[in-house]
Amino acid sequence: MYSLSFEKVDEANEQVGSKALNLIKMKRKNLPIPDGFVIQTEALKRYIEWNGIDRQTDNIHERILYGEIPIEIETDLIEAFQNLKRAYRSVAVRSSSGAEDLEGASFAGQYETYLNVKSAEDFLSKVKACWASFFTERVEQYTQNMYADFDEISMAVVVQGLIQSEVSGVIFSQNPVTHNTKEIMINASYGLGEAIVSGLVTPDVYLVNKQTFEVEKEKGLKEVKIIPLVEGVEEIETTEDEQQRFCLTNEKIVELAEITKEVEALYQHPVDIEFGIQDDQVYLLQAREITTLAEDNKLTPFQKDISLSFDDMEEFWILNDTSFSHAVSPLYASFIIPAFSEGTASSFQKLKFIFDRLNLKVYKGHIYTRTEPFQGDFNKRIQEHKELMESIYPILAKRMNQIIKEQFLPYYNKLDSFTQENLNLQRGKEILQGLADFYKTAYDLHFDIVMPQMSLNTIVEEYYKNLTNKKSGHDVYELLTGKMNKSLETDQQLSRLALTVKRDSELTEIFQEECTENSLKKLGENKAGKSFVTELDTFLKQFGYRSVISHDFVGEIWLENPLHALSIIQGYVKDSYNFDENFEQTVKKREQNYKEFLAQIEDSKHKEEFKKYYEWALDASVIRDDHHFYIDAMLDAKARLFLLKLGHLLVNHQVFLVKEDIFFLYLDELESLLENPVDMTKLIEKRKEEQVEHEQTSNLPRYFGTPEPTQLKEAEKYMGAIEENDANSENSIKGLASSSGTYTGKVKVISTTKEFYKLEKGDVLVCKTTTPLWTTLFQTAGAVITDAGGILSHSAIIAREYEIPAVVGTKISTNKLKDGDMVTVDGTNGIVTLLTE
Known part of the structure; x- marks a missing residue:
């Protein structure tokens, strides 16, 4: 049998093509799919054989278009066609090829679709036209460009009852422009869907929030529509009334969005869908995975484990652009993601922390974070944590220095000696695996050091807030400056x-x-x-x-x-x-401010309690920068030098061209190459191109999932506001007040360290975020504005050290402001005002 009804097709059947399998998959989940049948790929092979067509001939397209269909195929197809015609006035005939969903391919429009087919003679003619379309020059070139094996691709044909669509369109379950996974995009217009697919019209565009179903609309001209006739279809102009109104109601938009979420959940993958609406009933005409937006389907288990999956996106993952302001390399992601997860699981347990672990995963090269809350007796856990913290608060800095001396410096000495070795592949693999293991130990110790300090800061902030009757205790951090780190x-x-x-x-x-x-x-x-x-x-x-x-x-x-x-x-x-002079002034100002603050406190008991925690916090204030110096920065730097040595070894084994190429491999790939070196130059070039794309990606989702208000509030303390502030206007940007004072100056937007030279004395530094490397700019800047970060971010802390106003976590400053703009930075209230000339 050459034709199979949708009901009879096995989902494992490779002879029906991707389009058919997608329709059948949805129909079996009771999604609104019109009835139809599939002409299997064997029919085309038999047709070629029957007509004696040489697949290498120059006129293969013409030979297929005008050949004779064998009687056994013709009988089978006409019977299936007539059965379908009993329920529908006419049918649509579409090609269905396995090549349509090749990784990275988008074959939409490359094959043929025929609408409003009514007679058996016309039907057979259109089937041959679909077969012939596979051998057109444009498809052959396209498949070769997408690295498809042309000889192995066959063509099936989908025949479906035609929906006489009053309105039709295309839905993307993930915004194809911004890649925002939380947003559905619907393109819709009047008539049959070919008008949109073929680009004949400017459709209405609807953006739908997946969680709230809030809708943004943009009206399109909807210049023409395609309608079915007695035979074939006709393209006619739309009326002025049709052009001036939206073609979908709010109710129908929400219905389409709900159906789209069902399809996406079925595929576990972003999808695009073609739909038609007849007599107010929605029908799905096609669906496929958005392969050009998708994750690499060939990821290894290790690579999948460190990548943000479609399932993950249902949970609350937040973009961590405070610590990781750029797209990270595959090799670094391979080290840091398991280190964070396992390191925090270990340290949080020891510290009796209120979270089980902190997970990281990568999406489009960018790091997202998710916390797993403690699952046991919460109140008991808090009490245990409090008792443990009280015992170590007085010695936090001393404890850090001891850990660095006993754990980190000895390993760094070993790693230095490894870097000097004359390595072979086996030895290189042994050291590499040891380095990956040490990263997990390092981040266990890393959080063992920083988490108690964060807890202590919270206590001091609460005391300060209560003693001053202020809504926020942020100002206390002004009293923690002037401590050498x-x-x-x-x-x-x-x-x-x-x-x-x-x-x-x-x-x-x-x-x-x-x-x-x-x-x-x-x-x-x-x-x-x-x-x-x-x-x-x-x-x-x-x-x-x-x-x-x-x-x-x-x-x-x-x-x-x-x-x-x-x-x-x-x-x-x-x-x-002159650093020394300025630092001395900072110390004196902090001491004076602290003295004046204590003089205002009348309650002696509360004053003594505050003094105790404050002195511990001041002593521990060095931790953020010192741990970064010895752990975050030094470990990565020492690892880089060793990995470059390993890269040089692999260059000698013709794996890639330059030693720096090693950073574009995942750890499991690197371990495999140290066992069996093979040429990876093509993959490396592809990864480098992806890295550039990832770095240039704009409008990344700020978070996935639906967070609770408390989750957002906690995240804001360290990462700044999650969304752009609603109070923003054309001339005003709202962020977090992080370092008090007001300053007016000229903007310099600094994107990378290569642009440090642009900043001149008194300029307002505008950047995504800062790390300790950027500290040197603070003595030049008159004020600081960042996209990312909270009151405990590096940008905020160092701005307070240098006593310059800072507004952090604005989300939009690097996009809204440009070099030369005059702004007033109000670090006390967290407002940036753009001054007009």
């Missing part, structure tokens, strides 16, 4: 190197020009320059484990290229900045 110490040493330059006229002259390799050469040509280079080398050996791209392996570290440090020193030379 590794970020400030780095700046101090850079400032002192700048003073060395300024004391010598020849050195000063060298630093007047842009810092290049030529600058290094000039420094080596005189006595003062050589002495300076010696000082710089000493500095880099201690402070050079900073990457130009934090939280990744891909960026150079200062130790590899001293020009990064030299360019910062150059800025200090030009600005005449």
Whole structure:
């Protein structure tokens, strides 16, 4: 039998093509699919054989179009056609090929579709036309471009009862423009759907929120519509009334959205759907996975485990652009995601924390975070946590330093020695696996260090809020400034190197020009320059484990290229900045403010309680930057140097072209290549292109799922507001008040470390977020505005250290503001005002 009704097709049948299988899959779930049948691929093969067609002939398309259908096929097809015609006035005839859903392919419009077919003679003619369409030049070229094996692809045909659509359209379960998975896009117009599919009309566009079903509408011109005639179809102009009104009611939009969610849940994947509406009844005419938006279906189990799946998106995952402001490399994702999950599970258990673990996963190269709450007796857990924390609050900084000394520094020494080894593949794999294991240990210890400090800060903030009767206790962080940490110490040493330059006229002259390799050469040509280079080398050996791209392996570290440090020193030379003097003023101001605050407190008992927790918090205030220096930054830097050594080894084995290519492999791929080296250059090039696309992706979903208000509030403390503030206007941006004061100045939008040179004294620094590497800009900036971050983010903390106003977590500052804009930054109230000329 060459034809099969939808009811009789096995879902494993590969001879009916993707389009048919999708329709059958939905029909069996009682979704509104018109009846139909499928002409299996064997019919085309038999037809070619019967007509003696050589598949290599030049006129294969014509031979198929005008060939003779064998009698056994013709009889079978006409019987199926007539049975379907008993329920429908006419049918639609569509090609159905396995190539239509090739990974990364989108074959929409590449094959033929025929509507309003009524006679048996016309029906057979249209079947041959569908078969012939497979052999047109455009399809052959398309399949070759998509790496399809042309000889292996066969053509089935779907025959379906035609829906006499008054309105039709296409639905995307994931916004194809912004890739927002929380938004459905519906394109709709009058008449049969071919008008939209073929691009004849500008349709109405409806954006539907999947959770709330709120609708945004944009009216299209809907210039023409296709209607069925006695024979064939006709394209006619729409009336002015039709053009001026929306073609879908709100009720029908919601109904379509609900059906779309059902289809998406069935596929467990983003889908696009063609629909028609006849007599107010919705019918689904086609559906397929959105392969061009989808995750790679060939991901290994390890890669799937660290990637955000469609199922995951039903839960609350938040974009972590505070810690990971960029698209991370595959290899870094391979290390950091398991390390976070296993590390937090271990440390949270030891600390009796109110969460079980903190999960990370990657989506389009960007890191999303999800917390798993504690599942046991919550009140008991809180009490245990409180008792444990009280015992370690007084020694948090001392405890951190001991962990670093006993756990991290010895491993770094080992890793340095591994990097110097003459590696072979087996030895390289052993060290690699040990490094991945140490990352899990490192992040267990990482959270063992930082979580108690966060708890302590919360207590101090609550005390401050109660003592001052303020709605927020954020102002207390102004009293935790002026404590030397590794970020400030780095700046101090850079400032002192700048003073060395300024004391010598020849050195000063060298630093007047842009810092290049030529600058290094000039420094080596005189006595003062050589002495300076010696000082710089000493500095880099201690402070050079900073990457130009934090939280990744891909960026150079200062130790590899001293020009990064030299360019910062150059800025200090030009600005005449004296770190020691400014730091001394910060300490004095903090001490004075603290003294004045204590004088206002009349309740001696509460005053003593606050003083106790405050002194512990001040002592522990170094933790954020010191742990980043020794753990986050140094571990990634040391790992980078070893991985580059491994990359060099694989270059020698012809795996890829340059050692830095190693960062575009996942860990499981890298381990496999160390067992069996093979050429990966094509995959690496593809991954590099994807990395650029991921980095340029705009409008990433801020979060997935439907969070509770308490979840959003807790996340906001560390990551800033989740959504753009409703209070924003054309000339005003609202964020979080993070460092008090008001400043008016000229905007400089800084995207990467390569643009640090743009910031001039007194400019307002506008960026996505900052890491300790960016600390050097704060002595130049007059104020800071960021897209991401909360009151405990690096940007907020360092702005308070440098006593400059800061508004963080605006979400939109880097898009709304541009270089040269004049703004007033109100860090006390969290408002940025764009000043008109």
